[in-house]
Amino acid sequence: MxxxxxxxxxxxxxxxxxxxxxxxxxxxxxxxxxxxxxxxxxxxxxxxxxxxxxxxxxxxxxxxxxxxxxxxxxxxxxxxxxxxxxxxxxxxxxxxxxxxxxxxxxxMEDTRPVWPHIGQDFIARVAPAESGAGEGASNVVPLRAAPQPAADGTLWAGAQARLHGEDAAVYGAWFHPLTEVGMEEGSLTLAAPTRFHARYVEQHLRERLLAALRAVEPSVRSVSVIA
The missing domain is CATH 1.10.10.10 (Winged helix-like DNA-binding domain superfamily/Winged helix DNA-binding domain)
Structure with a gap:
């Protein structure tokens, strides 16, 4: 995009x-x-x-x-x-x-989760390829490509792979920077680079995050993000 x-x-x-x-x-x-x-x-x-x-x-x-x-x-x-x-x-x-x-x-990458709140016409202007509006102008600034998750066989790596597959841009902006702190009694703790980042994931992306974790390991009870 x-x-x-x-x-x-x-x-x-x-x-x-x-x-x-x-x-x-x-x-x-x-x-x-x-x-x-x-x-x-x-x-x-x-x-x-x-x-x-x-x-x-x-x-x-x-x-x-x-x-x-x-x-x-x-x-x-x-x-x-x-x-x-x-x-x-x-x-x-x-x-x-x-x-x-x-x-x-x-x-723009970080604000992408709220673009639908503005409307499809907005998405068509800022991301024409995604909206089906055709190719963008040649005078463009490319957004960062979402990095591929590590394939190390851990719970967090498996969840990252699912999140990347669902929406690579959201994964790159919000989930990739998270690091695993530890798992205790079915509750996974992740660390974010800033309090702002942790707060946003907790408030807006927590359910998506928990669903990805449970898809890999059904015994996961909860997830928390700290900074």
């Missing part, structure tokens, strides 16, 4: 689609995650240079925009980098602010 790059004659509508995906994603989260997504949307709409993929803004300016202190800015920017949504392109030094880029492909 491919994501049209937000440049050219259709740039405005493509930017709108990216912001729509973020908005729908935020509305499906708890209040803490909603605030996190709202903050990056504020940066995108006020200071992000779409053509150059650059966000140049000092911590003091961001603090004013977000109505927080600079310590909060530092902490939240680190969380956004951990999510893979924001990338440090050039470290600030000698009075110059840091320059960030945005991984728009990763953002």
């Amino acid at each position: 491919q994501l049209p790059r937000p440049v050219g004659r259709e740039a405005a509508s493509r930017k709108y689609d990216i912001l729509s995906a973020l908005m729908a994603f935020a509305l499906a989260q708890d209040k803490h995650a909603q605030r996190q997504v709202l903050r990056i949307m504020a940066l995108i709409t006020t200071r992000y240079n779409w053509q150059r993929d650059e966000l140049t803004m000092g911590q003091g300016e961001i603090a004013k925009l977000w109505s927080v202190d600079e310590r909060t800015v530092k902490r939240e920017m680190a969380k956004l980098r951990a999510l893979g949504w924001m990338v440090l392109k050039r470290q600030g030094a000698r009075g110059r602010v840091s320059v960030y880029g945005l991984d728009l492909g990763r953002m």
Whole structure:
């Protein structure tokens, strides 16, 4: 699947689609995650240079925009980098602010579970090949291919293979980063890279995850995701 790059004659509508995906994603989260997504949307709409993929803004300016202190800015920017949504392109030094880029492909990949909430017309625009709308434009940013699960014979590996077969993109975005912590009395514990990631899987993908585990091992009673 491919994501049209937000440049050219259709740039405005493509930017709108990216912001729509973020908005729908935020509305499906708890209040803490909603605030996190709202903050990056504020940066995108006020200071992000779409053509150059650059966000140049000092911590003091961001603090004013977000109505927080600079310590909060530092902490939240680190969380956004951990999510893979924001990338440090050039470290600030000698009075110059840091320059960030945005991984728009990763953002869209992570918001994909809520695309149907927006509508089939939205899916047709951002993923024409999936909707049957034909080939996309040549000016595109490819989303990351879902990595193949390890075939080591373990319960988690078997469940991963099933999840990959059901939806490779969702698997790559949400299930592949999970690692097995341990199994105790029929309850499997998995670890996510961030609390945001763990919270999303618990709230929106837990039933799918549990079904895949039980398909491999029917004795599994429950699954929990921690960070």
